Amino acid sequence: MKTLLVTGGAGFIGSNFILYMLNRYNDYKIVNLDKLTYAGNLENLKSVEDHPHYSFFQGDICDRELVEGLFSHYEIDYVINFAAESHVDRSILNPEIFAGTNILGTMTLLNAARNSWEGGMGFKEGKKFIQVSTDEVYGSLGSEGLFTEATPLDPHSPYSASKAAADLFVKSYFDTYKMPVNITRCSNNYGPYQFPEKLIPLMIHNALNKRRLPVYGDGLNIRDWLYVEDHCSAIDAVMHKGKPGEVYNIGGNNERPNIDIVKTILCHLSANVDKAIDESLIQYVEDRKGHDRRYGMDATKIRKELGWVPETRFEDGIRKTIDWYLDNKEWLRHVTSGEYQEYYSKMYGTKKTEAD
């Protein structure tokens, strides 16, 4: 039996990953450490809360005592660090917290893992630290080319700057101490349990409530969309087969302009829910500050070296995602009550539109 410390396991990707692992393997014990910020939600893990191989601890990855306590209580074999402040718009409103969680939190985990795993003869066998990072550390692409693992880091938002800083610390623990680490950099995820501050669930939620759909700038910024389950299988491959010290890009091979995503969602909802959900809801609003134009991943390395490819076609993934939100309106209602209202009005209440 191996033990995984999954941080941020109550968030979007972390909870999908825990469900994926418990479903797929019966020889992994999962310890989930999550602070339960606005983005963390234990409802996501209701189906496994009594699973004999699952335990949850509420706490902060920056809390050294707590993190060291987990390492002394459990024989942890893998750390999969999902915990982060993850939203670019929030990082523009309030950058400091991104440095705290994303950089210092990662440092705290690295130190605790090193203290527990390093012996006189180097690191114990079978240990690994996986840092879940993002394509956003590479900056922005023009109309040509893709990000490879060799693309220089050039983050633009406080969010991506904090993720890049964390990546460099993780790399330094390999370079300096030979700590077994991998860094995964993935493109934009979508799927069940994503908090409705991100493009796809925000548009679904607004459309269902006949609220305007705020498209930033000209709507032609491009993201490379990856279905969350494919991201989970990629991390599974890196955990088991990734070579220590290596970075792996994970992409959906699925670039789309934002406006196409919004129209696809509208098309599905107007056909299946209500004809009145149509393109008249779209409202172009002032652009995000420092808005990266295009992300596109070259995932050749993980395909060639670890045999991983994304399996979900976008048409299937987006349909499954929309259906999940339609079937889980209560979840949406919970996560959008409270803090979300305040965030939403601060974020969108003052945004200029074309009419202004």
Ligand code: NAD
């Ligand atoms: P999320 O915002 O949905 O979840 C983050 C989780 O981390 C939440 O459960 C939150 O409670 C927890 N958390 C935050 N601060 C914490 C702290 N100090 N201590 C412990 N827990 C804390 O994020 P997500 O979309 O699931 O992203 C997970 C990881 O993947 C992040 O590291 C993010 O940078 C990375 N990533 C996400 C995407 C994407 O499209 N969502 C793309 C690339 C990379």
Ligand code: TYD
């Ligand atoms: P987002 O989901 O925030 O992911 P990221 O910025 O990390 O890529 O945004 C995806 C794209 O959608 C990005 O180009 C910004 C745009 N966007 C909007 O046009 N309107 C919105 O309300 C949001 C949240 C995002």
